[in-house]
Amino acid sequence: KAGVTQTPRYLIKTRGQQVTLSCSPISGHRSVSWYQQTPGQGLQFLFEYFSETQRNKGNFPGRFSGRQFSNSRSEMNVSTLELGDSALYLCASSLLIGQTNYGYTFGSGTRLTVV
Amino acid sequence: EDQVTQSPEALRLQEGESSSLNCSYTVSGLRGLFWYRQDPGKGPEFLFTLYSAGEEKEKERLKATLTKKESFLHITAPKPEDSATYLCARGGGSQGNLIFGKGTKLSVKP
Numbered sequence: 001k002a003g004v005t006q007t008p009r010y011l012i013k014t015r016g017q018q019v020t021l022s023c024s025p026i027s028g029h030r031s032v033s034w035y036q037q038t039p040g041q042g043l044q045f046l047f048e049y050f051s052e053t054q055r056n057k058g059n060f061p062g063r064f065s066g067r068q069f070s071n072s073r074s075e076m077n078v079s080t081l082e083l084g085d086s087a088l089y090l091c092a093s094s095l096l097i098g099q100t101n102y103g104y105t106f107g108s109g110t111r112l113t114v115v
Numbered sequence: 116e117d118q119v120t121q122s123p124e125a126l127r128l129q130e131g132e133s134s135s136l137n138c139s140y141t142v143s144g145l146r147g148l149f150w151y152r153q154d155p156g157k158g159p160e161f162l163f164t165l166y167s168a169g170e171e172k173e174k175e176r177l178k179a180t181l182t183k184k185e186s187f188l189h190i191t192a193p194k195p196e197d198s199a200t201y202l203c204a205r206g207g208g209s210q211g212n213l214i215f216g217k218g219t220k221l222s223v224k225p
Contacts, residue, residue: 006158033212035215042218043204045212045213058212099211100147101206102164104161104213108157108158109158111156
């Protein structure tokens with residue numbers, strides 16, 4: 001079965017611009033989580049969406065936002081880009097049963113470079 | 116505070132030289148202990164999930180074990196293609212998320 005698909009794979013943006021990243025989860029997975037990965041901080045949780053609603057949110061500024069569509073595809077948006085936003089952005093889909101996520105599967109990520 | 120600590124940060128092995136990677140975690144509210152493999156420029160690839168102390172899972176040359184406070188990833192007779200960063204994560208973070216360690220970068224020389 002198809003895995004988690006993230007587009008685009010690479011992006012170069014200038015400071016102050018905004019960017020939108022897309023994630024299509026595994027078929028049947030309705031929970032989508034986003035993570036930021038940097039060499040210094042490792043993987044840090046951004047937010048999770050389930051059934052078009054934000055279920056959880058990490059400790060990132062309001063410039064980072066997301067949404068989920070009825071087909072479970074998710075987008076994340078970063079406005080007013082800063083140099084420090086350069087990172088690999090990873091999406092993971094999972095099966096939410098009760099309060100527990102199962103089968104976390106990651107996409108290949110979007111490499112964002114802010115210049 | 117939820118924490119996951121991995122050691123060592125880096126490990127160099129000769130082909131065939133077995134070893135173990137360590138992951139210690141805060142126990143409260145644990146919902147699974149996850150191991151992933153990550154190659155440069157790629158997303159983490161799922162290896163194992165463990166839920167109960169005493170649980171063990173194996174896949175090819177890898178075996179993951181779980182105690183009440185630690186998990187180990189044992190690598191038996193590694194090959195150069197096992198070179199990667201191995202990430203450990205605990206489920207059930209305070210925000211319902213996965214909490215990751217910083218990873219162990221494994222290099223296996225022929």
